[in-house]
Amino acid sequence: MRVVVPFAAENPKTRLSGVLDAGERAAFARAMLADVLDAVRAAGHTPTVLATAPVDIDARVRVDDRSLTAAVNDLLAETDGAVAVVMADLPLVTPAVLERLFGADGDVVVAPGRGAGTNALVVREPAFRTDFHGASYLDHRAAANAVGAAVTVVDSHRLATDVDERVDLVEVLVHGDGRAPTWLANHGVRIERGNGRVNAVRVDD
Amino acid sequence: MRVVVPFAAENPKTRLSGVLDAGERAAFARAMLADVLDAVRAAGHTPTVLATAPVDIDARVRVDDRSLTAAVNDLLAETDGAVAVVMADLPLVTPAVLERLFGADGDVVVAPGRGAGTNALVVREPAFRTDFHGASYLDHRAAANAVGAAVTVVDSHRLATDVDERVDLVEVLVHGDGRAPTWLANHGVRIERGNGRVNAVRVDD
Numbered sequence A, B: 001m002r003v004v005v006p007f008a009a010e011n012p013k014t015r016l017s018g019v020l021d022a023g024e025r026a027a028f029a030r031a032m033l034a035d036v037l038d039a040v041r042a043a044g045h046t047p048t049v050l051a052t053a054p055v056d057i058d059a060r061v062r063v064d065d066r067s068l069t070a071a072v073n074d075l076l077a078e079t080d081g082a083v084a085v086v087m088a089d090l091p092l093v094t095p096a097v098l099e100r101l102f103g104a105d106g107d108v109v110v111a112p113g114r115g116a117g118t119n120a121l122v123v124r125e126p127a128f129r130t131d132f133h134g135a136s137y138l139d140h141r142a143a144a145n146a147v148g149a150a151v152t153v154v155d156s157h158r159l160a161t162d163v164d165e166r167v168d169l170v171e172v173l174v175h176g177d178g179r180a181p182t183w184l185a186n187h188g189v190r191i192e193r194g195n196g197r198v199n200a201v202r203v204d205d
Helices: A022-042 A068-078 A095-103 A136-146 A166-175 A179-186 B022-042 B068-078 B095-103 B136-146 B166-175 B179-186
Strands: A002-007 A047-051 A060-063 A083-086 A108-113 A117-123 A151-153 A189-193 A198-202 B002-007 B047-051 B060-063 B083-086 B108-113 B117-123 B151-153 B189-193 B198-202
Touching (some): A022 A047, A022 A179, A136 A151, A166 A179, A166 A189, A179 A189, B108 B136
Protein backbone atom coordinates (compact mmCIF):
# COMPACT_ATOMS: atom_id res chain seq x y z
CA MET A 1 0.00 0.00 0.00
CA ARG A 2 1.23 3.48 -0.88
CA VAL A 3 1.16 5.68 2.23
CA VAL A 4 1.11 9.44 1.73
CA VAL A 5 1.54 12.01 4.50
CA PRO A 6 0.46 15.51 3.37
CA PHE A 7 2.41 18.30 5.03
CA ALA A 8 1.84 22.05 4.87
CA ALA A 9 5.45 23.21 4.84
CA GLU A 10 4.90 26.95 4.92
CA ASN A 11 3.59 28.87 7.93
CA PRO A 12 1.99 25.82 9.57
CA LYS A 13 -0.33 25.75 12.57
CA THR A 14 -1.23 29.44 12.70
CA ARG A 15 -3.96 28.76 15.28
CA LEU A 16 -1.21 27.94 17.78
CA SER A 17 0.15 31.50 17.52
CA GLY A 18 -1.07 32.29 21.04
CA VAL A 19 1.36 29.70 22.42
CA LEU A 20 4.19 29.34 19.89
CA ASP A 21 5.91 31.83 17.60
CA ALA A 22 6.31 31.18 13.87
CA GLY A 23 9.65 29.42 14.14
CA GLU A 24 8.42 27.28 17.00
CA ARG A 25 5.27 26.36 15.14
CA ALA A 26 7.38 25.19 12.20
CA ALA A 27 9.59 23.11 14.50
CA PHE A 28 6.61 21.60 16.35
CA ALA A 29 4.90 20.75 13.05
CA ARG A 30 8.08 18.95 12.01
CA ALA A 31 8.12 17.01 15.29
CA MET A 32 4.52 15.89 14.70
CA LEU A 33 5.37 14.90 11.12
CA ALA A 34 8.34 12.86 12.38
CA ASP A 35 6.05 11.05 14.85
CA VAL A 36 3.64 10.14 12.07
CA LEU A 37 6.46 8.93 9.80
CA ASP A 38 7.88 6.81 12.64
CA ALA A 39 4.48 5.20 13.21
CA VAL A 40 3.96 4.50 9.50
CA ARG A 41 7.36 2.82 9.27
CA ALA A 42 6.76 0.81 12.46
CA ALA A 43 3.49 -0.35 10.89
CA GLY A 44 5.52 -1.77 8.02
CA HIS A 45 5.15 0.86 5.31
CA THR A 46 7.36 3.41 3.58
CA PRO A 47 5.78 6.85 3.75
CA THR A 48 5.93 9.55 1.11
CA VAL A 49 5.64 13.13 2.36
CA LEU A 50 3.41 15.19 0.07
CA ALA A 51 4.63 18.69 0.85
CA THR A 52 3.61 22.13 -0.36
CA ALA A 53 7.29 23.13 -0.56
CA PRO A 54 10.66 21.35 -0.28
CA VAL A 55 11.24 19.99 3.20
CA ASP A 56 14.46 18.58 4.56
CA ILE A 57 13.42 15.37 6.24
CA ASP A 58 14.57 11.77 6.19
CA ALA A 59 11.82 10.49 3.90
CA ARG A 60 10.77 10.48 0.27
CA VAL A 61 9.27 13.91 -0.46
CA ARG A 62 6.98 14.88 -3.32
CA VAL A 63 6.41 18.61 -3.71
CA ASP A 64 3.07 19.88 -4.98
CA ASP A 65 2.15 23.46 -4.23
CA ARG A 66 -1.49 23.14 -5.19
CA SER A 67 -4.37 22.52 -2.80
CA LEU A 68 -4.36 19.37 -0.68
CA THR A 69 -7.36 18.06 -2.63
CA ALA A 70 -5.72 18.54 -6.05
CA ALA A 71 -2.40 17.10 -4.92
CA VAL A 72 -3.95 14.00 -3.37
CA ASN A 73 -6.31 13.41 -6.26
CA ASP A 74 -3.46 13.47 -8.80
CA LEU A 75 -1.70 10.91 -6.69
CA LEU A 76 -4.80 8.71 -6.53
CA ALA A 77 -5.20 8.98 -10.32
CA GLU A 78 -1.68 7.82 -11.03
CA THR A 79 -1.55 4.96 -8.50
CA ASP A 80 -2.61 1.38 -9.14
CA GLY A 81 -3.73 -0.30 -5.94
CA ALA A 82 -4.53 1.00 -2.51
CA VAL A 83 -3.46 4.42 -1.28
CA ALA A 84 -3.50 5.54 2.34
CA VAL A 85 -3.49 9.21 3.27
CA VAL A 86 -2.49 10.06 6.85
CA MET A 87 -2.31 13.69 7.93
CA ALA A 88 0.94 15.02 9.39
CA ASP A 89 -0.61 16.66 12.45
CA LEU A 90 -1.63 13.43 14.20
CA PRO A 91 1.12 12.95 16.78
CA LEU A 92 -0.96 10.46 18.78
CA VAL A 93 -0.94 7.83 16.04
CA THR A 94 0.71 4.58 16.99
CA PRO A 95 1.67 1.59 14.86
CA ALA A 96 -1.30 -0.26 16.40
CA VAL A 97 -3.87 2.31 15.36
CA LEU A 98 -2.36 2.56 11.87
CA GLU A 99 -2.64 -1.22 11.60
CA ARG A 100 -6.33 -0.90 12.50
CA LEU A 101 -6.66 1.74 9.76
CA PHE A 102 -4.68 -0.05 7.06
CA GLY A 103 -6.24 -3.41 7.92
CA ALA A 104 -9.86 -2.28 7.92
CA ASP A 105 -12.04 -3.71 5.18
CA GLY A 106 -13.82 -1.38 2.81
CA ASP A 107 -13.34 0.28 -0.57
CA VAL A 108 -12.90 3.55 1.26
CA VAL A 109 -11.83 3.62 4.92
CA VAL A 110 -12.25 6.95 6.70
CA ALA A 111 -10.92 8.09 10.06
CA PRO A 112 -12.85 11.20 11.01
CA GLY A 113 -11.22 14.15 12.67
CA ARG A 114 -13.07 16.28 15.17
CA GLY A 115 -15.21 18.91 13.54
CA ALA A 116 -16.35 16.76 10.58
CA GLY A 117 -12.88 16.61 9.08
CA THR A 118 -10.98 13.66 7.61
CA ASN A 119 -7.72 12.75 9.28
CA ALA A 120 -6.90 9.57 7.40
CA LEU A 121 -8.18 7.60 4.44
CA VAL A 122 -7.52 4.30 2.74
CA VAL A 123 -8.68 4.31 -0.88
CA ARG A 124 -9.08 1.02 -2.71
CA GLU A 125 -11.73 2.24 -5.20
CA PRO A 126 -10.02 3.72 -8.32
CA ALA A 127 -12.92 6.10 -9.08
CA PHE A 128 -12.90 7.76 -5.64
CA ARG A 129 -11.60 11.32 -5.36
CA THR A 130 -11.09 13.46 -2.26
CA ASP A 131 -12.41 16.87 -1.27
CA PHE A 132 -10.75 18.12 1.88
CA HIS A 133 -12.54 21.46 2.02
CA GLY A 134 -15.11 22.02 4.81
CA ALA A 135 -17.03 19.06 6.25
CA SER A 136 -14.83 16.58 4.42
CA TYR A 137 -15.95 13.57 6.46
CA LEU A 138 -19.48 13.98 5.15
CA ASP A 139 -18.24 14.81 1.66
CA HIS A 140 -16.01 11.75 1.54
CA ARG A 141 -18.86 9.47 2.61
CA ALA A 142 -21.06 11.00 -0.10
CA ALA A 143 -18.29 10.73 -2.71
CA ALA A 144 -17.79 7.06 -1.85
CA ASN A 145 -21.50 6.38 -2.11
CA ALA A 146 -21.60 8.15 -5.46
CA VAL A 147 -19.11 5.69 -6.97
CA GLY A 148 -20.64 2.65 -5.26
CA ALA A 149 -17.77 2.23 -2.80
CA ALA A 150 -18.36 0.56 0.57
CA VAL A 151 -17.28 2.83 3.43
CA THR A 152 -15.74 1.74 6.72
CA VAL A 153 -15.25 4.23 9.54
CA VAL A 154 -12.37 3.79 11.99
CA ASP A 155 -13.33 4.90 15.50
CA SER A 156 -10.15 6.19 17.12
CA HIS A 157 -9.47 9.09 19.45
CA ARG A 158 -5.83 9.02 18.37
CA LEU A 159 -6.73 9.36 14.71
CA ALA A 160 -9.47 11.91 15.45
CA THR A 161 -7.04 14.22 17.24
CA ASP A 162 -5.47 16.59 14.73
CA VAL A 163 -3.52 19.29 16.51
CA ASP A 164 -4.57 22.79 15.55
CA GLU A 165 -5.36 24.70 18.73
CA ARG A 166 -4.07 25.15 22.25
CA VAL A 167 -6.68 22.76 23.64
CA ASP A 168 -5.30 20.00 21.41
CA LEU A 169 -1.92 20.30 23.09
CA VAL A 170 -3.51 18.77 26.20
CA GLU A 171 -4.13 15.60 24.19
CA VAL A 172 -0.50 15.54 22.98
CA LEU A 173 0.85 15.94 26.51
CA VAL A 174 -1.53 13.39 28.04
CA HIS A 175 -1.53 10.68 25.36
CA GLY A 176 1.59 11.21 23.23
CA ASP A 177 4.92 9.51 23.72
CA GLY A 178 6.98 10.61 20.73
CA ARG A 179 8.86 13.69 19.61
CA ALA A 180 5.91 16.10 19.72
CA PRO A 181 5.23 15.84 23.48
CA THR A 182 9.00 15.94 24.12
CA TRP A 183 9.28 19.09 21.99
CA LEU A 184 6.45 20.70 23.97
CA ALA A 185 7.98 19.74 27.32
CA ASN A 186 11.36 21.11 26.23
CA HIS A 187 9.69 24.40 25.33
CA GLY A 188 7.88 24.85 28.62
CA VAL A 189 4.43 23.72 27.54
CA ARG A 190 2.77 21.75 30.33
CA ILE A 191 -0.66 20.71 31.38
CA GLU A 192 -2.16 22.72 34.20
CA ARG A 193 -4.29 20.64 36.53
CA GLY A 194 -6.48 23.10 38.35
CA ASN A 195 -10.01 22.66 39.56
CA GLY A 196 -11.99 20.99 36.85
CA ARG A 197 -10.75 21.61 33.30
CA VAL A 198 -7.22 20.82 32.25
CA ASN A 199 -5.36 23.39 30.12
CA ALA A 200 -2.05 23.57 28.29
CA VAL A 201 0.06 26.46 29.53
CA ARG A 202 3.51 27.74 28.75
CA VAL A 203 5.90 28.16 31.63
CA ASP A 204 8.93 30.01 30.33
CA ASP A 205 11.87 30.14 32.66
CA MET B 1 -20.99 -7.22 34.71
CA ARG B 2 -22.72 -4.44 36.58
CA VAL B 3 -23.05 -1.38 34.32
CA VAL B 4 -23.55 2.00 35.95
CA VAL B 5 -24.42 5.21 34.14
CA PRO B 6 -23.86 8.30 36.31
CA PHE B 7 -26.24 11.15 35.56
CA ALA B 8 -26.23 14.71 36.90
CA ALA B 9 -29.96 15.22 37.22
CA GLU B 10 -30.00 18.86 38.31
CA ASN B 11 -29.08 21.79 36.09
CA PRO B 12 -27.07 19.68 33.64
CA LYS B 13 -24.84 20.90 30.82
CA THR B 14 -24.50 24.53 31.87
CA ARG B 15 -21.77 25.12 29.27
CA LEU B 16 -24.42 24.72 26.58
CA SER B 17 -26.29 27.76 27.91
CA GLY B 18 -25.32 29.80 24.84
CA VAL B 19 -27.34 27.43 22.66
CA LEU B 20 -30.02 25.88 24.89
CA ASP B 21 -32.04 27.25 27.80
CA ALA B 22 -32.24 25.39 31.12
CA GLY B 23 -35.30 23.32 30.22
CA GLU B 24 -33.82 22.41 26.87
CA ARG B 25 -30.51 21.43 28.43
CA ALA B 26 -32.36 19.09 30.80
CA ALA B 27 -34.28 17.53 27.91
CA PHE B 28 -31.16 17.17 25.77
CA ALA B 29 -29.26 15.59 28.68
CA ARG B 30 -32.10 13.07 29.02
CA ALA B 31 -31.94 12.29 25.30
CA MET B 32 -28.20 11.60 25.59
CA LEU B 33 -28.80 9.40 28.66
CA ALA B 34 -31.44 7.44 26.76
CA ASP B 35 -28.99 6.87 23.89
CA VAL B 36 -26.40 5.52 26.32
CA LEU B 37 -28.96 3.23 28.01
CA ASP B 38 -30.11 1.92 24.62
CA ALA B 39 -26.52 1.11 23.65
CA VAL B 40 -25.80 -0.63 26.97
CA ARG B 41 -28.91 -2.79 26.57
CA ALA B 42 -28.09 -3.58 22.93
CA ALA B 43 -24.65 -4.68 24.13
CA GLY B 44 -26.39 -7.21 26.38
CA HIS B 45 -26.34 -5.55 29.79
CA THR B 46 -28.87 -4.02 32.17
CA PRO B 47 -27.83 -0.50 33.12
CA THR B 48 -28.32 1.18 36.47
CA VAL B 49 -28.61 4.96 36.42
CA LEU B 50 -26.65 6.52 39.29
CA ALA B 51 -28.40 9.86 39.60
CA THR B 52 -27.87 12.88 41.86
CA ALA B 53 -31.66 13.20 42.25
CA PRO B 54 -34.71 11.10 41.36
CA VAL B 55 -35.16 10.84 37.60
CA ASP B 56 -38.18 9.47 35.79
CA ILE B 57 -36.70 7.14 33.20
CA ASP B 58 -37.31 3.58 32.12
CA ALA B 59 -34.36 2.05 33.95
CA ARG B 60 -33.23 1.07 37.42
CA VAL B 61 -32.25 4.28 39.24
CA ARG B 62 -30.05 4.63 42.31
CA VAL B 63 -30.03 8.10 43.86
CA ASP B 64 -26.90 9.41 45.53
CA ASP B 65 -26.54 13.13 45.96
CA ARG B 66 -22.87 13.08 46.88
CA SER B 67 -20.00 13.69 44.49
CA LEU B 68 -19.57 11.41 41.50
CA THR B 69 -16.38 10.01 43.01
CA ALA B 70 -17.99 9.14 46.37
CA ALA B 71 -21.08 7.63 44.76
CA VAL B 72 -19.11 5.44 42.35
CA ASN B 73 -16.62 4.35 44.99
CA ASP B 74 -19.39 3.17 47.33
CA LEU B 75 -20.81 1.19 44.49
CA LEU B 76 -17.42 -0.36 43.74
CA ALA B 77 -16.97 -1.24 47.42
CA GLU B 78 -20.26 -3.09 47.65
CA THR B 79 -20.01 -5.00 44.35
CA ASP B 80 -18.43 -8.39 43.85
CA GLY B 81 -17.13 -8.80 40.33
CA ALA B 82 -16.62 -6.40 37.48
CA VAL B 83 -18.22 -2.97 37.37
CA ALA B 84 -18.43 -0.79 34.27
CA VAL B 85 -19.01 2.96 34.53
CA VAL B 86 -20.20 4.72 31.38
CA MET B 87 -20.97 8.43 31.48
CA ALA B 88 -24.39 9.65 30.44
CA ASP B 89 -23.19 12.38 28.08
CA LEU B 90 -21.74 10.06 25.44
CA PRO B 91 -24.45 10.00 22.77
CA LEU B 92 -22.06 8.61 20.14
CA VAL B 93 -21.63 5.29 21.91
CA THR B 94 -22.79 2.27 19.97
CA PRO B 95 -23.24 -1.34 21.02
CA ALA B 96 -20.07 -2.15 19.05
CA VAL B 97 -17.89 0.33 20.90
CA LEU B 98 -19.32 -0.77 24.26
CA GLU B 99 -18.47 -4.35 23.35
CA ARG B 100 -14.89 -3.21 22.69
CA LEU B 101 -14.91 -1.55 26.12
CA PHE B 102 -16.53 -4.37 28.08
CA GLY B 103 -14.52 -7.02 26.23
CA ALA B 104 -11.11 -5.40 26.68
CA ASP B 105 -8.66 -7.28 28.89
CA GLY B 106 -7.20 -5.58 31.92
CA ASP B 107 -7.83 -5.13 35.63
CA VAL B 108 -8.81 -1.55 34.90
CA VAL B 109 -9.96 -0.52 31.43
CA VAL B 110 -10.09 3.22 30.78
CA ALA B 111 -11.68 5.13 27.92
CA PRO B 112 -10.26 8.66 28.04
CA GLY B 113 -12.34 11.69 27.34
CA ARG B 114 -10.89 14.76 25.68
CA GLY B 115 -9.11 17.04 28.11
CA ALA B 116 -7.62 14.26 30.27
CA GLY B 117 -11.00 13.12 31.55
CA THR B 118 -12.38 9.61 32.02
CA ASN B 119 -15.50 8.79 30.04
CA ALA B 120 -15.79 5.09 30.81
CA LEU B 121 -14.17 2.51 33.04
CA VAL B 122 -14.27 -1.22 33.60
CA VAL B 123 -13.04 -2.15 37.07
CA ARG B 124 -12.10 -5.77 37.81
CA GLU B 125 -9.63 -4.98 40.61
CA PRO B 126 -11.45 -4.83 43.98
CA ALA B 127 -8.93 -2.41 45.51
CA PHE B 128 -9.27 0.22 42.78
CA ARG B 129 -11.11 3.46 43.59
CA THR B 130 -12.00 6.36 41.31
CA ASP B 131 -11.23 10.08 41.47
CA PHE B 132 -13.15 11.98 38.83
CA HIS B 133 -11.88 15.42 39.78
CA GLY B 134 -9.50 17.20 37.39
CA ALA B 135 -7.20 15.18 35.11
CA SER B 136 -8.93 11.94 36.04
CA TYR B 137 -7.44 9.93 33.18
CA LEU B 138 -3.97 10.43 34.64
CA ASP B 139 -5.23 9.92 38.19
CA HIS B 140 -6.98 6.68 37.28
CA ARG B 141 -3.85 5.31 35.62
CA ALA B 142 -1.84 6.23 38.72
CA ALA B 143 -4.45 4.73 41.05
CA ALA B 144 -4.44 1.49 39.07
CA ASN B 145 -0.65 1.32 39.20
CA ALA B 146 -0.74 1.96 42.94
CA VAL B 147 -2.80 -1.19 43.53
CA GLY B 148 -0.87 -3.27 40.97
CA ALA B 149 -3.71 -3.35 38.48
CA ALA B 150 -2.95 -3.77 34.77
CA VAL B 151 -4.44 -0.90 32.73
CA THR B 152 -5.87 -1.13 29.23
CA VAL B 153 -6.80 2.01 27.31
CA VAL B 154 -9.63 1.93 24.78
CA ASP B 155 -8.92 4.21 21.82
CA SER B 156 -12.31 5.45 20.59
CA HIS B 157 -13.47 8.79 19.27
CA ARG B 158 -17.03 7.84 20.21
CA LEU B 159 -16.09 7.16 23.82
CA ALA B 160 -13.79 10.21 23.96
CA THR B 161 -16.59 12.56 22.94
CA ASP B 162 -18.45 13.76 26.01
CA VAL B 163 -20.81 16.56 25.14
CA ASP B 164 -20.27 19.71 27.17
CA GLU B 165 -19.87 22.60 24.75
CA ARG B 166 -21.27 23.93 21.53
CA VAL B 167 -18.38 22.51 19.52
CA ASP B 168 -19.26 19.02 20.75
CA LEU B 169 -22.71 19.32 19.17
CA VAL B 170 -20.98 19.10 15.77
CA GLU B 171 -19.86 15.59 16.70
CA VAL B 172 -23.39 14.61 17.74
CA LEU B 173 -24.87 15.88 14.49
CA VAL B 174 -22.18 14.34 12.28
CA HIS B 175 -21.71 10.94 13.97
CA GLY B 176 -24.83 10.33 16.07
CA ASP B 177 -27.88 8.39 15.00
CA GLY B 178 -30.02 8.17 18.14
CA ARG B 179 -32.29 10.43 20.15
CA ALA B 180 -29.74 13.16 20.85
CA PRO B 181 -29.12 14.20 17.23
CA THR B 182 -32.86 13.94 16.55
CA TRP B 183 -33.57 16.17 19.54
CA LEU B 184 -31.06 18.72 18.25
CA ALA B 185 -32.51 18.66 14.73
CA ASN B 186 -36.03 19.08 16.12
CA HIS B 187 -34.85 22.13 18.04
CA GLY B 188 -33.21 23.86 15.11
CA VAL B 189 -29.61 22.97 15.86
CA ARG B 190 -27.74 22.25 12.64
CA ILE B 191 -24.22 22.10 11.39
CA GLU B 192 -23.11 25.10 9.37
CA ARG B 193 -20.74 24.20 6.58
CA GLY B 194 -18.99 27.42 5.70
CA ASN B 195 -15.45 27.91 4.49
CA GLY B 196 -13.17 25.77 6.57
CA ARG B 197 -14.42 25.06 10.08
CA VAL B 198 -17.77 23.46 10.76
CA ASN B 199 -19.94 24.93 13.52
CA ALA B 200 -23.19 24.02 15.26
CA VAL B 201 -25.73 26.82 14.92
CA ARG B 202 -29.32 27.26 15.98
CA VAL B 203 -31.82 28.21 13.32
CA ASP B 204 -35.05 29.07 15.09
CA ASP B 205 -38.05 29.49 12.83
